[in-house]
Amino acid sequence: MLAYEPPDRVVFSWDISTRWQLETERENTSEVEVRFIPETPHRTRVELEHRHLDRHGPGWPDMSDGVGGEAGWPLYLTRFAALFTQGAGHPTA
Numbered sequence: 682m683l684a685y686e687p688p689d690r691v692v693f694s695w696d697i698s699t700r701w702q703l704e705t706e707r708e709n710t711s712e713v714e715v716r717f718i719p720e721t722p723h724r725t726r727v728e729l730e731h732r733h734l735d736r737h738g739p740g741w742p743d744m745s746d747g748v749g750g751e752a753g754w755p756l757y758l759t760r761f762a763a764l765f766t767q768g769a770g771h772p773t774a
Contacts, residue, residue: 682694683712684714688717689716689717690714690715690716690717691714691715692712692713692714692715693712693713694707694710694711694712694713695710695711695712695713695731696710698737699737699738699739699740699741699743699744700740704737708736709736709737709738710733710736710737711731711732711733711734711736711737712731712732712733713729713730713731713732714729714730714732715727715728715729716728716729716730727758727761727762729754729758731745731748731749731754734748
């Protein structure tokens with residue numbers, strides 16, 4: 682955990698290598714920041730930034746494609762949003 686500032690944001694280290702295994706060298710890790718931005722009393726926008734992917738070295742563009750593709754962050758953000766729409770009686774995506 683690099684930063685924990687409720688209710689606004691959380692930043693953590695992405696310690697997964699381009700081989701999708703644990704990365705133990707800190708200089709070869711990237712960062713993920715998730716921000717929670719109130720838009721109305723009943724609506725919050727969630728922004729996710731995965732930065733410094735180039736620190737992972739050779740193969741980082743493939744990692745970027747993986748986490749940015751439909752089976753990466755977009756999938757998990759959709760699942761996160763579904764946690765809140767299910768309880769409100771709305772259909773899920």
